Amino acid sequence: MDFNSTVKGSLLEGFYPEGWDFEKIDKCCSHAPEEVFDRQSFWNEGFSPVMCSDVAEFDVKMGHEIANEIRKANERKEKIAFILPVGPMGMYKWAVYFLREWNVSCENVWCFNMDEWADGEGNTLHGDASFQSAMENAFYNPLGELTVPASHRNFATKENLPTYPEKIAALKAEGAKLVLVYGIGRMCHIAFWEPHFGSEFTSDEEWKKQPYRLGAKLHPLTIEQNAITSFRSRTSLVPCRANTMGPGLLFSADYAIGGADGALSRGMQWQGMSFWMTLRYGPTRFVTSSWIPTIPGKLFFLRELAGPLCPDVN
Numbered sequence: 653m654d655f656n657s658t659v660k661g662s663l664l665e666g667f668y669p670e671g672w673d674f675e676k677i678d679k680c681c682s683h684a685p686e687e688v689f690d691r692q693s694f695w696n697e698g699f700s701p702v703m704c705s706d707v708a709e710f711d712v713k714m715g716h717e718i719a720n721e722i723r724k725a726n727e728r729k730e731k732i733a734f735i736l737p738v739g740p741m742g743m744y745k746w747a748v749y750f751l752r753e754w755n756v757s758c759e760n761v762w763c764f765n766m767d768e769w770a771d772g773e774g775n776t777l778h779g780d781a782s783f784q785s786a787m788e789n790a791f792y793n794p795l796g797e798l799t800v801p802a803s804h805r806n807f808a809t810k811e812n813l814p815t816y817p818e819k820i821a822a823l824k825a826e827g828a829k830l831v832l833v834y835g836i837g838r839m840c841h842i843a844f845w846e847p848h849f850g851s852e853f854t855s856d857e858e859w860k861k862q863p864y865r866l867g868a869k870l871h872p873l874t875i876e877q878n879a880i881t882s883f884r885s886r887t888s889l890v891p892c893r894a895n896t897m898g899p900g901l902l903f904s905a906d907y908a909i910g911g912a913d914g915a916l917s918r919g920m921q922w923q924g925m926s927f928w929m930t931l932r933y934g935p936t937r938f939v940t941s942s943w944i945p946t947i948p949g950k951l952f953f954l955r956e957l958a959g960p961l962c963p964d965v966n
Contacts, residue, residue: 654678655674655678656674656675656678659674667872669839669846669847669848669850669851669871669938670848670850670851670938671847671850671851671936671937671938671939672847672938672939676933677925677929677933679932680925680928680929680931680932680933681924681925681928681929681959681961682961683928683932683959684959684960685955685958685959685960686958688701688703688928688931688953688958689701692931692932692934692945694934694935694945694946695945695946696945696946696947696948697948698907698948698949699908699944699945699946699947699948699949699950699951700950700951701931701950701951701952701953702950702951702952702953703953703954703955703958704952704953704954704955705954705955706954707742707913707915707954710740710742710911710913710952710953710954711740711742711743711745711746712746713952714740714742714743714746714747714909714911714952715742715743715744715745715746715747715748715749715750716746716747716750717909717950717952718734718743718747718831718833718909719746719747719749719750719751719754719756720750721734721829721831721907721909722751722756722758722761723750723751723754723756725760725761725829726756726757726760729760730760730827730828730829731760731761731762731823731826731827731828732760732761732762732828732829732831733761733762733763733764733820733823733824733828733829733830733831734761734762734763734764734830734831734832734833735764735766735830735831735832735833735834735843735897735901735902735905736763736764736765736766736787736791736833737765737766737767737833737834737835737843738765738767738783738786738787739835739881739882740835740911740913741786741790742913743833743911744787744790744791744794745790745794747791748791748794748795751795751798752795752796752798755798756798757798758795758798758799758800758801759801761800761804762800762804762806762819762823762828763787763800763804763805763806764806764816764819764820764897764901765783765784765787765805765806765807765808766808766834766842766843766844766896766897766902767783767808767843767844767894767895767896767897768782768783768784768807768808768809768894768895769781769782769783769891769893769894770810770866770867770868770891770893770894770895771867771891771893772867772893773810773866773867774809774810774813774866774867774895775810776807776808776809776810776895777891781889783807783808784807787805787807792805806819808864808895808896808897809895810866810895813864813866813895813897814864814866816863816864816897816901817863817864817900817901820901820904824904829906829907830904830905830906830907831905831906831907831908831909832902832903832905832907832908832909832947832949833908833909833910834902834908834909834910834911834944835910835911835912835913836910836912836914836923836926836927836930836941836944837874837877837926837941838873838874838876838877838914838922838923838926839871839873839874839877839926840926840929840930840939840940840941840942841871841874841940841941842902842940842941842943842944843896843897843898843902844868844870844874844894844895844896845862845865845868845896845897845898845899845902845940846868846869846870846871846874846940847871847937847938847939847940848871849862849865849868849937850936850937850938851938853937855937856935856936856937859899859937860899860900860903860937860943861899861900862898862899862900863897863898863900863901864895864896864897864898864900864901865895865896865898866895867893867894867895868893868894868895868896869892869893870891870892870893870894875887875890875892877922878890880922881914881922899937899940899943903943903946903947905947905949906948907947907948907949908944908947908948908949908950908951909949909950909952910944910949910950910951910952911951911952911953912926912927912930912951912952912953912954912957913953913954914926914927914954914957915954915956915957919956921956921957923957924956924957924958924959924961925961926941927953927957927958928959928961929941929942930942930944930945930951931945931951
C-alpha cells in the first residue's frame with residue numbers, strides 16, 4: 653500500500669504537477685546513501701555533490717565557495733554577477749567572514765536577488781519579512797566598507813525584475829562570470845519557478861527561454877514549506893504569489909553553488925526526496941531542479957538527506 657495504489661479518488665489526485673511520475677520518483681529515492689555520488693549521463697562533468705556532516709560545516713563551505721568566487725574574480729580583475737537566494741541563509745555570515753578576513757572588496761560584484769514575495773500584480777512585500785530586508789541584514793550591511801555598491805544590488809520588484817535580462821546580458825558581454833546560488837524547494841523549484849509551470853509550454857526548449865514571472869502562483873506545498881521554514885508554522889502569513897526569475901536566466905549561469913539543508917529535529921526532514929529528484933530524475937520542465945546537474949558547480953548537502961529514505965522502524 654503506497655501513494656500510487658491509493659491516490660485515485662483521493663484529495664491528492666491531480667494535486668501534483670502533471671509531469672511528475674511517482675514510480676520514477678520512488679526509484680530516485682530508493683538508492684543507498686553512498687550512491688549519491690554515482691555520476692549520471694546528464695550531469696555536467698564539472699558538477700559534483702558535496703556531503704556535509706552538519707549545518708555548521710554546510711554553512712562554512714557554502715560561504716567559502718561564494719567568497720572564493722569573488723576573491724578569484726578580483727584577482728583576475730574581472731566583474732562577477734551573482735543570482736542570490738534568501739535561503740539557505742547561514743552561508744552569508746561566513747561569506748562575510750571570509751571576505752572581511754581576506755580584505756576583499758565587492759566593488760566589482762553585481763547581485764540579482766532571484767525572487768520576492770508579491771501579489772497578483774507583482775507588487776512586492778516590504779519590511780522585515782521581505783527578501784530585500786533579509787539580504788541587507790545578512791550580507792550587504794555586515795560587509796561594511798567592502799560591501800556590494802548599492803547601485804549593483806538588484807531586487808525582484810515589479811519595476812526592476814523586467815530589467816534583469818538586459819542587465820545580466822550586458823555584464824556577460826563585458827566578460828563577467830554569472831554564478832547561480834540556490835536552494836531546492838520541496839516542489840523542486842529553483843527560485844520560485846514552480847514545476848506546474850511546465851504544463852503551460854509545449855517543449856522544454858520553450859520553457860527554458862522564460863526569463864522571469866511577476867505574481868507567480870505558488871504551489872500549496874511551497875506555501876507550507878515556507879510556513880515551516882520561515883514563518884514558524886504560521887501559514888496565514890505566507891503570500892501565495894511571488895516574483896521570480898525563470899530558467900532563461902537561472903540556467904544561463906556559468907557556475908552554480910547549491911545547498912540542501914532541509915533537515916528537521918528528531919531525525920525528520922523535508923528535502924530528501926527533492927534532493928534525490930534533482931540528482932536522478934533527468935532534465936524536464938516539470939522538475940525545475942532537474943536541470944541543476946547540467947551546470948558546472950557544487951551542490952552542498954547534509955549527510956542525512958542522502959537517506960536511506962525509508963520509514964523509521966525502530
